[in-house]
Amino acid sequence: MPVGTHGAVKAMTPDQVAATGAEIVLANTYHLSLRPGEELVEKLGGLHAFMRWDGPLLTDSGGFQVFSLPKTEISDRGVRFRNEVDGSTVDLTPERSIQIQRALGADIIMAFDECTPYPADEKLARTGVRRTLGWLERCAKAHDGNRRQALFGIVQGSTYAHLRKSCAQAVVAMDLPGVAIGGVSVGEGHDLLVEVTRTTAPLLPEDKPRYLMGVGMPDDILAAIGLGIDMFDCVIPTRFARSATVFTRRGRIRLTQRRYRRDAYPIDPSCDCATCTGGFTRAYLHHLFAANEILSAILSAVHNVHFYQRLVADARNAILEDGYSDFREAFLAQYAGS
Amino acid sequence: MPVGTHGAVKAMTPDQVAATGAEIVLANTYHLSLRPGEELVEKLGGLHAFMRWDGPLLTDSGGFQVFSLPKTEISDRGVRFRNEVDGSTVDLTPERSIQIQRALGADIIMAFDECTPYPADEKLARTGVRRTLGWLERCAKAHDGNRRQALFGIVQGSTYAHLRKSCAQAVVAMDLPGVAIGGVSVGEGHDLLVEVTRTTAPLLPEDKPRYLMGVGMPDDILAAIGLGIDMFDCVIPTRFARSATVFTRRGRIRLTQRRYRRDAYPIDPSCDCATCTGGFTRAYLHHLFAANEILSAILSAVHNVHFYQRLVADARNAILEDGYSDFREAFLAQYAGS
DSSP states (O other), rough: OOOOSSSSSSTTTHHHHHHHOOOOOOEEEHHHHTTTOOOHHHHOOOHHHHHTSSSEEEEOSHHHHHHHSSSSSEEOOOOEETTTOOEEEEEEEEEHHHHHHHHHTOSEEEEEOOOOSSSOOOHHHHHHHHHHHHHHHHHHHTTTOTSSEEEEEEOOOOOOEEHHHHHHHHHTTTTOOOEEOOOOOOOHHHHHHHHHHHGGGGGTTTSSSSEEEEOOHHHHHHHHHHHOEEEESHHHHHHHHHHTTTTTEEEEETTTSGGTTTOOOSSTTTTSSHHHTTTTTTTHHHHHTTOOOHHHHHHHHHHHHHHHHHHHHHHHHHHHTTTTHHHHHHHHHHHTTO | OOOTSEEESSSHHHHHHHHHTOOOOEEHHHHHHHTHHHHHHHTTOOHHHTOOOOOEEEOOOOOHHTTTTOOOOOOSSSSEEOOOOOOOOOOOOOOHHHHHHHTTTTEEEEEEOOOOOOOOOOHHHHHHHHHHHHHHHHHHHHHTTTTTSSSEEEEEOOHHHHHHHHHHHHHHHHHOSEEEEOOOOOSSSHHHHHHHHHHHHSSSSSSSOOEEETSHHHHHHHHHHHTOEEEEESSSSHHHHHHTTTTTEEEEEEEGGGTTTOOOOOTTOOOOOOHHHHHHHHHHHHHHHTTTHHHHHHHHHHHHHHHHHHHHHHHHHHHHHOOOOHHHHHHHHHHHHH
16 A cells, blocks of 8 residues: 555655556545544545545554654553644544544544554563553444444554464454554564564454555565565655655665666666656656656656555465465565675 | 756656646756756757657757856856856857757757846847847857757847847848747836837747747736737746645635635636646645645646646637637636636
8 A cells, every 4th residue: 555644645646646556545544633634634525535546545543653752641541642733732542543534534444553662571562462452442332333444453462472462362353354463664674574474464364354554665565475464555665766766676776876877777677657668767867856856756656656566466466376485586586686 | 838947847747748738848958958968868869858758849048047147257258157066167158058959959949148137227238139149140050050950049138129129130130930039027027028028029020939938927928929929938837836826717826825724626616637627626735735745736737837728728719719809808807806
């Protein structure tokens, strides 16, 4: 899922997002509730209409951003934080998160959880699991079986296998339409990310979407797919695009490097995105970044989001053809080999 | 002509530019010669290929930007200035301007002229005309009848009717494929702009394009069309877009104003641009500007460039139907009446 934090995938029109093959977009409850406010979005017909995205939308619970703010106070009741936009004090609770997400109207909404930071001692991780499960009950109650929005639960437990296991069992017992693994991609690195996913993913229902939140780099994603993960979201494609870093089958390249100044090739000659097939050369993109032209971010975002969509589409096809391991190995050999 | 200073119309892809109805784009010789350099552009197949614009291109002479730099020295030979990018001393002469423009490969290239600032005393204006005519001869010689690029001459003379007249006669005598009126839109205001155009336009050939450089606001353009002008270029549509100012049939509006926060209408309900027909509301654009999203500039630029293209297309149709005065009056009554 490309990320549209404020109700817009950065530097892309909805048409350009759809043309990359993206089927679903993530938007951030925290940001949208502060500005423009979920009431306004609802009044204007909901988030789909507001941001002109006809496909499925997923909103997070709003918690993730709040935990990293200074002066945030966490209790069993919920989270109290300082509104960045107007300075006021705001309470975010499971009930309030569901209320906001209902007003925004995404197709998939996320339970309000406590995202345990990394590293965390076992006590902190255990508290996180306890709150996450208590809050999930309250989210489910507030959601009240609303059939227009699928509520996904989230498994926490940091890097502790027994906590991940007990949390997963409790979340799965809720019989929700999808389950996410949270508290990853918070600085633990590739190996621990894979370990947590290896521990947790098999505990989740096979016939429901498994969503690894906030992941990630291509190698993270391919490892996780191999472990049974179905869904990802990440700001990397669009964020890296704005700083001139683009993905190719042979690894990442940074278009501001001098070596691309006279380079007449597209970003990736094997890519069929609008930027690469449109004849825009690395030299032109190098120039656009040097001249600080907005078009640099647009063309690079189009390419990077397309790269990620093709990555998961190729993975999906490889799975259907029973050749996922070979596909992954070949991809990584080429990707890392440059 | 939308302006693509660095070889890119700001915040728009070439497809989006073409979709507004724009047929020709202007690019700036000064900027492109400094970065990425005309040699590189030529090596990569010329400016059309470099910026992926299949339609006609026009480049200016590079002089206009140089005159406003500090430490620029002007002599009959040409202009000496400090390179903003690397600090070196650069000489720009008629011969050099034509050489750069030949390498860039635009379809229409402009003679190197001395753009007289406003206000200017008569002596300064007379010197400007003398140099402009001397440089035009040298440009024509350097151009050497190159049939792949149409060289346009430029009429200077500041606000002095007799200087405009003598300059126009000398330029027209060169029998070039088009003639421009320069040294306008330099701070002289609507009334003087109209006066200079009224003095100069009738002296230019009827059967060749007449180009009023750097103009302008809708009322400037409509006045100039009424006086026989065929071509314009201006950064206003894209520059205003980035600062949230968009054009409507009922006048300009500034989308960051609080009154648009909850406004469910498109920028202009009568507009058929991709932004207005795409369902993007003023409230959404207000939000995108507040959140500092790049998409705000994209959607607003698409609208503004389309607004200008429709303005001149409507003017063209009104002329063909012999109803230009009525069209202009009706347009301005609605535009100014809000």
